[in-house]
Every structure is written in C-alpha cells, then in structure tokens.
Amino acid sequence: MRKVLYFDCFSGISGDMTIAALLDTGISLEWLESQLLKLHVEQKYELKLNKVIKNGINSNHFDVIFEEASDHHDHKHETDHHTHHHRTYKDIVQMIENSELNESVKTMALDMFRVIGEAEAKIHGIDLDHVHFHEVGAIDSIIDIVGVAILIDHLGIDQIISSPVPVGSGHIHIDHGIYPVPAPATLEILKDIPIKNTKVVGEMTTPTGAAIIKTLVSRYGEIPNMKVNKIGYGAGTKTFPTHPNVLRIMLGEGN
Template identity: 35%
Template sequence: MNKKNKKILYFECFSGISGDMTVASLLDLGADEGKLRGALDSLGMEDEFDIRIGRTKKCGIDACTFDVMLKEQQDDGHVHNEDIPHHSHAQNEDGLHHGYVHSGDVAHHSHAYSEDGAYHGHVHNEDGPHHSHAHNEDGLHHGHAHHGRNIQDVYEIIDRLEGQENVKERARSMFRVVAEAESRAHGIPVEEVHFHEVGAVDSIVDIISTAVCLEDIGADEIVFSELYEGSGHVKCRHGVLPVPVPAVLNIVQEHKLLLHRLDVQGEMVTPTGAAIAAASATSQKLPGNCRILRTGTGAGKKDFDHANILRTMLMEAEAEEPGGTLVVLEANMDDCTGEALGYTMEQLLGAGARDVWYVPAYMKKNRPAYILNVLTEEGKREEMESLIFKHTTTIGIRRHEVLRTAMQRRYGKVETRFGEAEVKACMFGGRTEYYPEYESIRKLCEASGAGFQEVFSETVKAAEAASGGTESGEKDIEWMERMGQ
C-alpha cells in the first residue's frame, strides 16, 4: 500500500512573529498574491485600506514586505513620509513601536495603555475613549472620532470573505484568541472588548491574509518553533510596559506556546503573531528527517543586530511505516488497587493509547507492585500522563522513545455461515495474515451457539477465499485503513 508523503509548513520564529511578517513570509514561500488580493477585495473595505507588497533587506538578507496602508491616514491631513509604511508595526527613528505614523513628538504605540489601564490603539472598553490618532499634551483628540468594532463586528467582516468556510473559520479562531487575551488583560467579557475602527483594520487584514495564504499553501501539518521575544520595556503614550505585553503573555500561557527570551531590547512578538501561532499549529515537533521544498522570508519593520525576519519552510516528510517512533510511559505502583489499575487501562485505551500493559514487580521492602506501561504517540503523551496521575497513586512517570516495526493493517468484513464477521489483514514482506476481531467472533458465538475456534477458523478461511489467498489480500473485500494502530 502506497503512503502519501506529508507536507509540513514550519515557522522559524527566531526573531519573533507578527501578522505582517507572517503574510510576507507566506507570499515569499509561494502563496498566490492574486488570490490574496481577490479575497481582500471581497471584504468590501476598499475605502479603508490598501496593501503594499515589496522587497527589502534585513542584515543583507533579501525579504518580502507586506504593509497595510490605512486610507484615512493618507487622507486625513496628517503628514506622512512616503517611505514609511502606514502600518500598525511602523517605527520612527528612535526605535519605538508606534501604532500609527505621525509627524510631531507624540508616540502612539499600538499596544499603548493609559495610566488607568485603558488600552489605547486596538482595544477599548465601551466606556473608554476611542483614540485613532495622536493626542497633544492637553489630552485632546486630534483627528476623527470612530466607534469601536467588537468581536461580532469582526466576524461579520470575515463572513464576507469569498472562499472556503475553513478559511473563514481559521480567521475567526485567530481573532478569537486575540479577543480572549485582551479580555483577560482588561478584566472584561470577550463580547465587551472593542477593537478601534482604525487600529483593528491592521489586525483584520493580517489575520484574514494569513488564513488565505495558509489555505493556498495547503500543508498537512503546521509547526512553529519557540517564539523568540525581546526584553526590556516599550514606551507608550502614558507610561511604560514590560515586554512581552500582557496580551502576548496571556496567549502564550493559555495555549502553552514555548517562549524564548533574548537579551534584545524591544518587542518581537505581537498579539496578532502569537494568536496566529496559537490557532494554527497542528504539531509541536518536526519529524526527524524531511526535505525542504521551498523557503520564504518575511521582513519585520524593526531593525536589530540580528536579521529581523520570519522564515517559513515547506517541507516534505516521507510517510512513516506503520511502526515509526513512539513513546513508552512507565510508572511503578505498589499501593494502587486492582480496580483502579483496570479502570486506568480502560481510560488510557479509550483516549487513544496504542497499547497498555502491566508487569508484576517487587519494589522496596519487597512490596509486590505493578509497572504500568503505555505505548503512545508523542502528541498524546501529556494527555496520557494526565490520566495516569488522575487515576493512579503514582507520583512520577518515566518516558523514552522507541522504534517499532509493525505490519501494515487493513480492516474489513466477510460473510461466513455464522453471519458477518470483522477481520484484520496484516501485511509484511509480501505476505498477508488474517486475524478475526475478538468482539465480532464473540457475538457470532453467542448468536449461533457454535464454539469459538470453529467460528474463528471459519472467518479466516472466508477472508482468504474472498481475498484470493494469503499473498494479495486485495480481491473481494473492501478494506480500509484504521489509524492509530
């Protein structure tokens, strides 16, 4: 049976991650720019933004750029430098991270908080001020007033998107992660979190663009490296915040993302970037061996001593043989009842463990004991460990990787004179062996009154006859693979 090689999309976040870096990197990787522009056009927001896609160099490395240019800022009478992208991650020469680019001395940070804790730039409580542009020292708002968009308003924009439903759902999931993080940061319900009308446009475009590009790349698995984050503080309109900012911390904590701190002054992971990683990752680990098919490089707006880029790699991993690499969990128990051990085995198998078994042992003071063994995938390890701690008396679990050679397996049904029986075909080295499923044989025995061995052997013969013998296993049975064996 031929196995399909798996395409894996890997995000190398050694300089953090933001929405614009993600889109730029995916475009450079090969995502269709025409499809992206068509999808954004379908949102009906042409009066609010344009996008600009270009090239730049970071520490001599060529990289793609993706900028959201807010039309209101271009038309509102403010002075802009044409060489500076009008984007939520733009900076001025002093290195501060500003929400919008303006002339003057007032720095408006995209994650700015006032002294009373109100969030200025993206998120507002309904009772809070809605700031779209810079304020002077008297606190007056200079520019146009706007209402805020809550999460439902954002969902309605996403629903306008022309395309597959899974693209919309991916975008909703990313925005939901951001909204939940802001809700927790400000101590208000998710429904009351308001994204400022101008500030939210950047995030909406970045997130929808990411969803469209991910769909176009079409990877089977998506893996993110640890998120490299800077240190120090970010200067805001009314004060100073530590890096990572609260929303990023909430996302990292809630979704168990790996964070790697660097001795680099400044913010490298934005809430949008963290949300993309939290909502998109399908695995935490790359296969041991894979081929790199294509690479993409997206540039960030800041300049550091290192190249401020997000690199993506489209990889191909050869389909694993049925055995592959698995994890064995072990726990010694000399004070756990037989009932608890039996129940634990049922729970582990029900949760998808490949196998569970007990080995008798003697522990300290010659106490009779059992060693619990669980065979599982690395991706299910934490769930299995949680079940073991929950249902047994152990206080520690050992683990190690094992390599397993296993026969390929297919499952089907055959007709016997006792009735329909389920059977498993196991193939290796050009030979096929047939093993009837126990529960199926048991039911036929109870219904017919026949002996177990009689029904079992009859089922094997029926499977061999229907399949044309033991060499092919292909003829008349409609076989199917069953994952997780």
C-alpha cells in the same frame, strides 16, 4: 507524504512578517488582494510588498497603507468619535462570517481573532463582546489575520510546526502606559507555548503573531525531518543590530 510548514521564528513573529514570508513562497500579491476583496472592508487601503535587506538577508516586506490615515484627526471634535473609530470583537466576527471566504478560511480567521479577543477580555476584565480594536489597528489586524488564513488554506498545509517563540525584552508603550515585553496580551496568548529567552531589546512577537502560532501550530521544536521545497523570508519593521529581523518559513514534505 504530508505538506508541512515550519515557522522558524528566531526573530519572533507578527502578522505582517507571516504574510510576507508566505507570499515569498511564490504567491502573487494581486491574488491575495483579489481574495481579500471577499471581506468587503469599507475603508480604502492598499497592500504593498517590497524587497528589503535585513542584516544581509533579502526578504519580503508586507505593509497595509491606509488612504485616510489622517482621518481620525478630523473627528476629534465629534462626541461620537468612538463609534467611528473602534470596532468591537463582535463587529469583526460578523464581518468575517458575512464574507464570501470559504469555510476553512473563515474558521481559521475566527479562531485567531477569538484568541486575541479572549486574551484582551481577560486582561482588561471585560466581556469578549465588549473588546474593541482601534479602527486602523482593527483593519490592519483583520487583513493580517484573514490574509494568513487565505494563504495557509491556498497552500494546502497538513501540519504546521514551529520553533520556540522569542518574545524580546525591554519595555513598550501601549495605550495604557509603559509595559514590560512581552505585552500582557501576547503573554496571555502564549500560555502553554514554549517561549524563548533573548537579549534583543524590543517587542519581537506581537499579539497577532502569537495568535497565529497558538491556533495553527500543532507542535514545537527544532526543524523536523522534512524535504524542503520552498523557503520564504518575511521582514519585520524593526532592525536589530546583531541579527536579521525576519521570519523564515520552510514548506515541504514530511512524514
């Protein structure tokens, strides 16, 4: 029997929802924290995990809190604030490669970042090495992506299957103005992946969530034939009026 993980993304997917759902299968936050220390992130951050009720479902909610969240306001007068507050794709690759994480975690994390980097490079018409991530956003993405890789590796998963991915509707504000949902990077990453129409207004799938799906999932469809051993619920930050904004995962044995 193979260890199968099913992503039931009826409400989309993001990095923090994925970590929350994976931790909900019984992995301690302290253990994840100790693994993430291998990354040597210089910026001080704290991981928070708490239970929230989303439209009646008791779910894990994961968050990264920055101790110096107001930091970027203090540097406005500095001409070099870009060097302070942006990390390039190359910096992130270096950080992961130089970490003490095991090879399979490094490979998974680098694959996810490459997918995001390539989408951003294509959309903005720039080289991959010049793609930059805003400082806080970068650390957030690094923790989400590396955290997911650590947890998937720890669970010893043989195959990941996912439902089609709903992207949401409406508009979002991004650095470059107001864009329709899905955001350009999310849509680029989700090429060749079954996406799902939904009337929910809002961004349901983020670029990080899309990258997790793109790099880890081997097939798409309804719940597969499997014996479910563990179920995890990871809550998103938004609350939708008509359905719970959670990612449900099923962990078990399949053929």
